[in-house]
Amino acid sequence: MTKRGAYGAAGLSLGIPTAKTLGRSQARFAGLILLPLLGSLAGCGYHTAGRAVTIPESVRTIAIPAFVNQTQTYKIEQLLTSAVVREMITRTHYHVVSDANDADATLHGVVLSTSTTPLTYDSQTGRAASALVVISMQVNLVDRRGKSLYQNSSYLFREQYEVSRDLTSFFEEDSPAFRRLSQDFAQTLVSNILEGF
Numbered sequence: 001m002t003k004r005g006a007y008g009a010a011g012l013s014l015g016i017p018t019a020k021t022l023g024r025s026q027a028r029f030a031g032l033i034l035l036p037l038l039g040s041l042a043g044c045g046y047h048t049a050g051r052a053v054t055i056p057e058s059v060r061t062i063a064i065p066a067f068v069n070q071t072q073t074y075k076i077e078q079l080l081t082s083a084v085v086r087e088m089i090t091r092t093h094y095h096v097v098s099d100a101n102d103a104d105a106t107l108h109g110v111v112l113s114t115s116t117t118p119l120t121y122d123s124q125t126g127r128a129a130s131a132l133v134v135i136s137m138q139v140n141l142v143d144r145r146g147k148s149l150y151q152n153s154s155y156l157f158r159e160q161y162e163v164s165r166d167l168t169s170f171f172e173e174d175s176p177a178f179r180r181l182s183q184d185f186a187q188t189l190v191s192n193i194l195e196g197f
Contacts, residue, residue, distance in 0.1 A: 055150075056149075059104040059105045059149070061095045061102065062096055062104070062105050063096075063106040063107070064085050064107045065081075067080055070113075071112070071113055073111070077111050080186070083182035084186045087187055091190055092190070105143045106142055107140070107141045111136075114136075118130075119131055119132050128163050130162050132158060132160050133157075133158070133159055134156060135156070141193060157189075
């Protein structure tokens with residue numbers, strides 16, 4: 001039969017002081033020091049890369065000028081901008097305008113890149129059946145004085161979509177998949193801005 005010590009089976013010392021090795025007042029002091037430390041570690045979790053400040057109550061009007069397109073994807077900035085405007089009008093109490101001079105805050109966006117990568121293939125035709133779509137953007141919401149309320153210089157939107165036609169036609173202006181992508185993107189971006197992520 002092994003003798004159990006203060007630190008575990010067979011009297012192994014783990015180097016962790018206990019109430020027996022410390023006095024009661026020292027144990028309380030150690031507890032007071034460790035408790036906030038453990039509490040702060042429990043608050044760690046997943047956060048997106050954006051930097052946000054709560055949108056002040058004084059902001060009632062948000063300007064959303066057309067996003068800038070730095071890609072070869074035709075009219076993507078127009079579709080994304082109009083989807084974000086619709087989403088902002090639908091989900092928030094903010095009045096949305098296009099001119100920054102008429103607004104309390106302005107949402108700027110720059111489309112940096114777009115890509116589609118096939119994920120699955122149709123076994124009969126050999127064509128892509130689903131694709132991963134990635135849009136990379138810079139997004140910045142600033143107030144009249146130029147103070148950043150939300151900023152993400154590497155905003156990534158990733159989503160999987162089924163492809164009914166050729167993968168190269170996915171980003172065509174009249175593609176239903178592209179319209180769905182714009183709506184999904186707008187919902188995600190507006191949620192991130194409103195929730196401060």
